[in-house]
């Protein structure tokens with residue numbers, strides 16, 4: 294058994310495998326530490342925009358979160374803690390980048406090839422690689438000519454001094470709005486290049502007092518109740534705003550826009566931040582400190598499009614040169630490229646990249662027809678807009694381990710093509726009802742205009758859907774034989 298990645302997904306899979314008494318597995322992680330996205334994203338201001346009491350494993354509540362939305366270092370520390378507590382440290386191999394998974398149908402195994410050409414085999418592969426880790430740096434004309442340092446938010450170089458620098462930040466979304474307030478405090482000048490405005494709601498972050506933390510420690514039920522309340526707030530109250538033209542969505546839009554207008558001092562600047570698309574079509578952002586930064590004298594928001602990068606700065610389409618000493622790319626991630634980053638070759642030499650040439654598609658986001666015993670924890674359409682991804686990860690891991698128990702050490706499980714197709718037809722119909730399909734440009738939508746990232750129902754529905762899946766959805770094959778040898782049966 295092999296697990297890819299030591300972020301929240303891979304660590305959860307490892308913990309649950311050990312809990313079931315399965316010890317013959319290894320976790321391969323490309324970086325030198327655990328934590329996944331929280332290991333990579335160390336830019337100033339990096340924090341979670343989901344409340345920490347819900348952005349953690351349900352089986353490992355942490356009474357000591359310092360604040361509602363914990364900073365990166367604390368989340369990273371939490372993952373480290375889980376790895377040690379559950380005895381996973383020795384199960385992880387670092388610096389191991391997997392480049393190919395090839396099914397050996399006769400042996401019933403996956404041949405797993407690493408970047409250094411070494412090979413291991415595994416009967417089951419659980420892919421816990423997250424979706425947001427392949428930095429996207431747009432190929433601006435002249436990018437290589439810039440004479441100062443430049444870096445992506447997910448690849449922050451803390452040795453670069455920011456004091457008294459003129460900093461150009463390209464992008465104005467989730468990562469950018471966290472980094473801007475921090476760098477604005479020390480930089481000489483910050484120029485933010487905004488292509489599309491975002492809805493930015495109040496985060497209402499605050500610290501937990503010593504007394505509150507002591508109460509969580511003393512009464513675990515209180516912490517469980519608090520988590521349940523956050524879960525329901527997001528799943529029951531917030532999720533409905535993602536329905537197209539909903540009354541709730543319109544009310545929320547008015548509220549968020551009012552807050553934004555009230556927060557920007559300069560009247561002329563207010564319009565710059567007003568989106569012209571429906572709330573939720575792009576990710577709704579949360580911030581308490583962006584507006585203070587925007588109101589500072591040393592912060593400028595530029596909406597002209599970037600024409601080229603030159604040695605001493607950025608030139609916009611109106612011919613203006615914006616001088617800069619440092620360029621920060623807060624330009625997001627290559628979601629599609631990530632999903633295809635490992636060459637996966639399944640039955641009949643079928644390549645996943647080919648199968649996914651139009652759009653990535655899976656059954657329940659966890660498995661693909663023709664790729665038996667290859668399981669994805671955060672596969673296509675498992676992303677969330679209004680809940681905690683850690684919740685989704687736990688549900689998916691439970692589902693995968695149930696399927697693995699059914700397959701055992703001998704059999705291969707491949708989801709039936711018809712089942713997968715029917716699932717995706719329904720999924721896309723449901724997505725049509727959601728604001729993400731309204732046509733705005735976001736990482737939720739791939740190049741062909743299809744929403745391949747988000748799940749169109751709430752988190753509770755995702756859990757129920759996975760619980761209902763049984764072996765009748767799969768072809769069950771013995772190694773050495775491609776024909777189904779078992780009748781579909783219910784998985785206990």
Ligand code: NAP
Pocket residue numbers: 340341342343425431463464465466467468469471486487488489576599623624625626734735736
């Ligand atoms: P993103 O949402 O994809 O935003 C990228 C930004 O770069 C956008 O403002 C985009 O403009 C801009 N951009 C991209 N290409 C550009 C180009 N060629 N020219 C000009 N501007 C360009 O990336 P992100 O902010 O890193 O966030 C990605 C996701 O990571 C979030 O949605 C969230 O799920 C996660 N995240 C979470 C947290 C957290 O608090 N938990 C924090 C950071 C990130 P357009 O909008 O016009 O495309």
